[in-house]
Amino acid sequence: MLVGVAVSFGFATLPAILAGAVPGNRTGIANGINSVARSVGSSIASALAATLLVVEPVERLAFQASALPAEDRFTVCFALGGGAFALIVLVALVGLADAHPRVRPRQNQISER
Numbered sequence: 001m002l003v004g005v006a007v008s009f010g011f012a013t014l015p016a017i018l019a020g021a022v023p024g025n026r027t028g029i030a031n032g033i034n035s036v037a038r039s040v041g042s043s044i045a046s047a048l049a050a051t052l053l054v055v056e057p058v059e060r061l062a063f064q065a066s067a068l069p070a071e072d073r074f075t076v077c078f079a080l081g082g083g084a085f086a087l088i089v090l091v092a093l094v095g096l097a098d099a100h101p102r103v104r105p106r107q108n109q110i111s112e113r
Helices: 002-021 024-054 058-062 072-099
Strands: none
Touching: 002 024, 002 072, 024 072
């Protein structure tokens, strides 16, 4: 459940940051790059998690490999996911604050002609 919330948060935050950070005529390009980066990142993360869970140390292969990965491997995968979530929260907080500059109140301006 937490992984689903983290992924949804990241997928929703980055396009909002991009929309505020780039000119309007470049949002399509920025979101396209974001989509490619997200696909590559998801592929690398999936491969890393599968590798961490499946690969057995040489010492264990010599005796008897169990059908299930060791519990500490799941802990490492969840810790890496938690670190990635913390990173996306930091990027979201900093990015959204910078993407929408504060609007200055209007001052009475007298146009000179």
